[in-house]
Amino acid sequence: MGLCVSLFLFSFFLPWLGDLPYVVFWVFVLLVLIDGVLLYRAKRDVFLRRDVPERLSNGDENELKIYVENFYAFGIHIGIIDEIPFQFQKRDLWFKSNLKAGERKTITYTLRPTKRGEYVFGKIRLYVQSPLRLITRRFNFADEVTVPVYPSFLQLRKYELMAISNRLSEFGIKKIRRIGHSMEFDQVKSYVQGDDYRTVNWKATARKSELMVNSFTDEKSQHVYCIIDKSRSMKMPFEGLSLLDYAINASLVLSNVALVKQDKAGLMTIAEQIGTIVPADRRPTQLGRIMEVLYKEKTRYLELNMEALYTNVRGTLRQRSLVVLFTNFESMSALNRQLPFLKRMAKFHLLLVVFFENTELKAITEKPVQDVEDIYIQTIATKFAYEKKLMVRELAKHGILSILTPPDKLTINVVNRYLALKAQQKI
Numbered sequence: 001m002g003l004c005v006s007l008f009l010f011s012f013f014l015p016w017l018g019d020l021p022y023v024v025f026w027v028f029v030l031l032v033l034i035d036g037v038l039l040y041r042a043k044r045d046v047f048l049r050r051d052v053p054e055r056l057s058n059g060d061e062n063e064l065k066i067y068v069e070n071f072y073a074f075g076i077h078i079g080i081i082d083e084i085p086f087q088f089q090k091r092d093l094w095f096k097s098n099l100k101a102g103e104r105k106t107i108t109y110t111l112r113p114t115k116r117g118e119y120v121f122g123k124i125r126l127y128v129q130s131p132l133r134l135i136t137r138r139f140n141f142a143d144e145v146t147v148p149v150y151p152s153f154l155q156l157r158k159y160e161l162m163a164i165s166n167r168l169s170e171f172g173i174k175k176i177r178r179i180g181h182s183m184e185f186d187q188v189k190s191y192v193q194g195d196d197y198r199t200v201n202w203k204a205t206a207r208k209s210e211l212m213v214n215s216f217t218d219e220k221s222q223h224v225y226c227i228i229d230k231s232r233s234m235k236m237p238f239e240g241l242s243l244l245d246y247a248i249n250a251s252l253v254l255s256n257v258a259l260v261k262q263d264k265a266g267l268m269t270i271a272e273q274i275g276t277i278v279p280a281d282r283r284p285t286q287l288g289r290i291m292e293v294l295y296k297e298k299t300r301y302l303e304l305n306m307e308a309l310y311t312n313v314r315g316t317l318r319q320r321s322l323v324v325l326f327t328n329f330e331s332m333s334a335l336n337r338q339l340p341f342l343k344r345m346a347k348f349h350l351l352l353v354v355f356f357e358n359t360e361l362k363a364i365t366e367k368p369v370q371d372v373e374d375i376y377i378q379t380i381a382t383k384f385a386y387e388k389k390l391m392v393r394e395l396a397k398h399g400i401l402s403i404l405t406p407p408d409k410l411t412i413n414v415v416n417r418y419l420a421l422k423a424q425q426k427i
Contacts, residue, residue, distance in 0.1 A: 040137065045071055050124055051065040058150065058151055066082065066124065077098055080126055081127075095109075150294075156253055188212050224255070224258040225280060225324065226255060236356075241407070252294060278293055307341060353403075356410075358385065365381050
């Protein structure tokens with residue numbers, strides 16, 4: 001449209017400009033026609049395809065690719081607009097590039113979703129210009145596609161590979177010093193340097209005429225339940241994700257590590273009433289069942305019903321289990337309301353309560369003060385931060401294990417504690 005208006009204005013004032021502008025005008029018109037023929041008369045022009053994963057991982061950088069190929073007999077200039085889902089709130093995803101004749105290119109970019117659910121990708125707009133760059137031709141590629149965003153399975157895969165290869169320390173997982181050895185006998189094997197000399201099997205050594213030792217393995221088939229509080233206290237955001245999403249991602253990783261360690265993983269969700277229950281199991285399909293449940297969970301806006309949780313735990317968990325409760329207490333009064341039920345659960349199961357540091361309060365307490373108002377704000381923030389530490393002491397006083405953690409360290413801290421409890425044979 002802009003080109004047509006320019007030509008009209010130019011032709012309107014042309015009679016007053018003399019003969020030279022006539023020549024320039026018709027040369028310009030000729031070049032435009034040539035450019036149009038080059039772009040629109042080619043039998044094969046361009047090809048484009050978007051490569052989107054079948055599902056996206058929540059809270060992680062997901063890689064997407066756009067493949068583009070030039071079938072023109074000349075080089076082209078391209079611009080690409082990808083209509084990504086509205087949840088990302090990005091309107092400037094514009095890629096520019098040049099393609100030689102017959103050249104292929106792959107454009108790679110990443111997206112980080114912060115909410116679970118369905119995301120709709122629209123069309124891709126491709127704008128092509130010839131070397132003359134007088135006309136731009138637009139192509140529309142790709143139909144709308146809906147992609148689900150699941151709990152962080154990318155994080156899950158990383159921890160799974162590290163757990164299998166015993167390299168969890170690369171993610172901050174601590175090596176736990178074992179007290180003695182686990183009670184479950186594995187096999188008698190030849191001594192190698194580093195084996196505990198206290199496990200020497202003297203009878204086998206005499207028979208084989210070489211040093212033999214007993215090897216032990218972690219006890220298996222122990223029940224590990226993740227209980228996720230999805231009440232309003234878990235709605236608080238941190239770096240784009242809610243506390244509920246951090247708890248969901250950590251639960252998925254912990255369940256997977258437990259299954260790798262041959263334990264049985266289970267799940268329970270709770271708000272004002274009990275949500276979904278996945279009984280502990282270690283079948284190959286168990287992790288998939290847990291992931292499907294976590295994909296659909298949403299924050300509720302009512303308070304946690306701890307009495308309903310205790311009743312269901314007593315009725316559902318028949319065997320002594322490690323119960324990891326992901327919740328959040330903002331004050332001592334909130335903890336005191338729930339403490340009687342926590343104490344009852346701790347009588348029958350090994351209870352680990354996981355709740356969150358308020359990182360904004362921590363930042364305020366460490367910030368230099370400038371005036372009286374800053375002193376007042378820092379004093380209040382220090383009081384609330386100290387109250388969180390008092391909660392840890394209060395729980396410990398009643399024999400309840402706890403983890404107070406910033407959201408971004410949640411997964412590492414929970415897996416560390418699980419491995420420590422197994423090493424100490426407390427489960």
